[in-house]
Amino acid sequence: xxxxxxxxxxxxxxxxxxxxxxxxxxxxxxxxxxxxxxxxxxxxxxxxxxxxxxxxxxxxxxxxxxxxxxxxxxxxxxxxxxxxxxxxxxxxxxxxxxxxxxxxxxxxxxxxxxxxxxxxxxxxxxxxxxxxxxxxxxxxxxxxxxxxxxxxxxxxxxxxxxxxxxxxxxxxxxxxxxxxxxxxxxxxxxxxxxxxxxxxxxxxxxxxxxxxxxxxxxxxxxxxxxxxxxxxxxxxxxxxxxxxxxxxxxxxxxxxxxxxxxxxxxxxxxxxxxxxxxxxxxxxxxxxxxxxxxxxxxxxxxxxxxxxxxxxxxxxxxxxxxx
Numbered sequence: 001x002x003x004x005x006x007x008x009x010x011x012x013x014x015x016x017x018x019x020x021x022x023x024x025x026x027x028x029x030x031x032x033x034x035x036x037x038x039x040x041x042x043x044x045x046x047x048x049x050x051x052x053x054x055x056x057x058x059x060x061x062x063x064x065x066x067x068x069x070x071x072x073x074x075x076x077x078x079x080x081x082x083x084x085x086x087x088x089x090x091x092x093x094x095x096x097x098x099x100x101x102x103x104x105x106x107x108x109x110x111x112x113x114x115x116x117x118x119x120x121x122x123x124x125x126x127x128x129x130x131x132x133x134x135x136x137x138x139x140x141x142x143x144x145x146x147x148x149x150x151x152x153x154x155x156x157x158x159x160x161x162x163x164x165x166x167x168x169x170x171x172x173x174x175x176x177x178x179x180x181x182x183x184x185x186x187x188x189x190x191x192x193x194x195x196x197x198x199x200x201x202x203x204x205x206x207x208x209x210x211x212x213x214x215x216x217x218x219x220x221x222x223x224x225x226x227x228x229x230x231x232x233x234x235x236x237x238x239x240x241x242x243x244x245x246x247x248x249x250x251x252x253x254x255x256x257x258x259x260x261x262x263x264x265x266x267x268x269x270x271x272x273x274x275x276x277x278x279x280x281x282x283x284x285x286x287x288x289x290x291x292x293x294x295x296x297x298x299x300x301x302x303x304x305x306x307x308x309x310x311x312x313x314x315x316x317x318x319x320x321x322x323x
Contacts, residue, residue, distance in 0.1 A: 031160075074163055278306040
């Protein structure tokens, strides 16, 4: 055997024996079957607040008539999964002398969170939320947005989350996660994914982009407000695309690209035009951003400060006035 052929065989053998990481994901969304078949090729991150749900056990009840088991409480995590504590990826930042809460933390702090979860630079990451409702899925889309914002593209979301995995009777664990510290680094800050208050104010004044409010209609209209939002209503000129139509309920599964495109048109949006998404704090708005940018391949930015920052800065709002 020639030296050149021998070297080729050795290199091929190393590649085949090595675990697959970068480039392993088929797209921004994976289903349970794909993940079950490729779990050894990716790093699974459970996105939840705190570790209680991560180390609890799911609860099932048996139907007396049919004898079938029914999932009544989710718990645990996929075998080998690591924990990404959602409460640690957002925090307070100073902007123009004001303290704005629930914002993306600086790159250096986000690196520590990712490294603490055992994430390395070349990892292909699948984010798994609780999956019971759209609020769970948007925890995953928010984590996805931040991971991609800081330069890591090889990331996807499990459609239906843990709820879908458990409903299908797939295995889970409830042991704590103690991974070795990773070497993940923020390699970019993709400003094109982010909208500031000034960007939104420019749109309000002169147009150029569509403003998408991903909150429930009652908040959009100004029937009530969250405690950390300081005025009722919505940003002038914004149209509503409420979070409840982002997914199906229990498990919270995403819709098809064609269905989202139709829904956007029905709600008055041009899917081909630029869209800035917002909500109360940039959580639910990550779901709108994910649909437009990642599923439809459109142009979208997320207003991280959302209504919390907008009203903190005493900017104008439009609301339904009950007189």
